[in-house]
Amino acid sequence: MKYVYDDQNIFAKILRGEIPNQTVFENAHTLAFRDINAQAPVHILVIPKGPYMSLDHFARDASDDELVGFMKAVAEVCRLEGVDAGFRAVANSREDGVQDVPHYHLHILAGRNLGPMLVGQT
Numbered sequence: 001m002k003y004v005y006d007d008q009n010i011f012a013k014i015l016r017g018e019i020p021n022q023t024v025f026e027n028a029h030t031l032a033f034r035d036i037n038a039q040a041p042v043h044i045l046v047i048p049k050g051p052y053m054s055l056d057h058f059a060r061d062a063s064d065d066e067l068v069g070f071m072k073a074v075a076e077v078c079r080l081e082g083v084d085a086g087f088r089a090v091a092n093s094r095e096d097g098v099q100d101v102p103h104y105h106l107h108i109l110a111g112r113n114l115g116p117m118l119v120g121q122t
């Protein structure tokens with residue numbers, strides 16, 4: 001798989017400070033902020049600061065520090081948002097995954113029962 005990162009995507013602009021965001025948590029390699037189109041009472045996007053277009057790109061090419069920093073940020077978001085009743089983590093990836101923004105992001109959804117994982121045809 002050849003990964004081609006487009007640095008004009010909206011999350012790259014957020015990381016450069018060109019577009020505002022509601023930050024929930026940040027560490028050296030990771031930013032977490034509220035989704036502009038919330039699908040649940042809690043809807044946070046966790047993104048690496050590095051130029052990775054998808055989860056598999058990040059998992060393949062990120063450094064150990066980036067990988068650990070990302071997962072620790074997920075834990076901090078869950079703690080800060082108090083998702084004790086549960087949550088869903090979703091990483092839409094490329095065309096079939098219906099990924100709109102080509103910068104890897106993990107959706108953290110919580111605050112209500114989220115229902116079945118997928119609806120529609122198999």
Ligand code: DGP
Nearest residue numbers: 010021034035036037092098099100101
């Ligand atoms: P996906 O389909 O997985 O690529 O989801 C992209 C998400 O990004 C979608 O839930 C809406 C969110 N989003 C798009 N533009 C912005 C923005 O400018 N700010 C914020 N906070 N979220 C955005």
